[in-house]
Amino acid sequence: MMGLFEEKSVSPMLIAQMQEPFNDDGWIYELKLDGCRYIGYFGQNGTCLRNKRNMELLPRFPELKGLHRSVSERTVLDGELVVLRDGIPDFFELQRRTLLTDRFKIEMAAARHPASFVAYDCLCKDSRSIMDRPLLERKEALQSSVREDSLIAISRYIPTDGIGLFRAADERELEGVVAKRAASLYYPGRRTKDWIKFKRMADEEFVVCGYIRKNSRTFSIILGKYHDGSYLYKGHVTLGVTKEAVGQLRESGIMPFAAIPAGAGNESAVWVRPDRVCTVEYMPNTKDSLRQAVFKGFRTDVVPEDVD
Known part of the structure; x- marks a missing residue:
């Protein structure tokens, strides 16, 4: 052995x-x-x-x-x-x-x-x-x-x-x-x-499910979590997201969520293959939103199915 x-x-x-x-x-x-x-x-x-x-x-x-x-x-x-x-x-x-x-x-x-x-x-x-x-x-x-x-x-x-x-x-x-x-x-x-x-700051892994182009230089990444074979919508992160980061995503044209909230730019979302995981840093102890969220980068050591 x-x-x-x-x-x-x-x-x-x-x-x-x-x-x-x-x-x-x-x-x-x-x-x-x-x-x-x-x-x-x-x-x-x-x-x-x-x-x-x-x-x-x-x-x-x-x-x-x-x-x-x-x-x-x-x-x-x-x-x-x-x-x-x-x-x-x-x-x-x-x-x-x-x-x-x-x-x-x-x-x-x-x-x-x-x-x-x-x-x-x-x-x-x-x-x-x-x-x-x-x-x-x-x-x-x-x-x-x-x-x-x-x-x-x-x-x-x-x-x-x-x-x-x-x-x-x-x-x-x-x-x-x-x-x-x-x-x-x-x-x-x-x-x-x-x-x-x-x-000092909490950080957490999320599945990247899509992005929203706000202007030529500003993007928001749409975040999700994997649960029982599907994805749950978890909001957006904008600060720290670069055009280069968005360029690494592969478009799918298919929304991976069963439902998403109205507004927040979701109607203009570009949906991508949910095969990338990113880390987001935010102020802890917030229940309903990611306060002061910052995109820290993609993870190569975590698979989407582990992000639940």
Whole structure:
């Protein structure tokens, strides 16, 4: 039977909910990075980075092909791929990198704004799965497995003071904080309340179902959610939507919703194939609309059927 390292098919553990910051002696807290989740497999023969859809995207990030030289052999790490600009994770630049296909443009982008891998969990060390060990033990294994450099880092954490760390993240306009139960085990593919996020702004995935052209330079994307084989209308997002983003959509001429509200420009909508997922950032705690919504980009690691 193949092990975790050989199979290279781990589905990452997921955060189940967002809530207000809290302090607790039984929890640790680390910064939430504005990047894309990847599982890294590091062995003698090289580096393999796979996203939540188990897609290998290392060809889009050639600057990371030598990461295995900084990690213990036959080790599997959970972490975040980020692109830093002025020391702050830039999701838009990272998302742009994931969509590049031209080798020359990829190499130019890698030289201009190199990506880095920030590891926050160790799932397998020396070919042995440690997912059944408490989080703090896995953190120790992570610390002993990675030699940090400009392309790979270990996520720092603090005990107890989640409120203080969130306040610091808020002051620096970072994305937020993830709270993790110190004794928690790692459950691949499962949403668990052992991990909780505190966010300055909420973000959420939606299926792109259409768009509305407001003028030559302004567009709104029509958002939906997948539910029981059909799509539910969830409103619009305009801020952050570019002509280039709309140009990536494929028209279908078929409205995917059973019903939509009147007005809001829906009568002039251009319907597209609901095969793209995007992330939208908005002010949390709003029930009826996405307040101050901002389009952050398309996801290559999420399928529409997962957005419910």
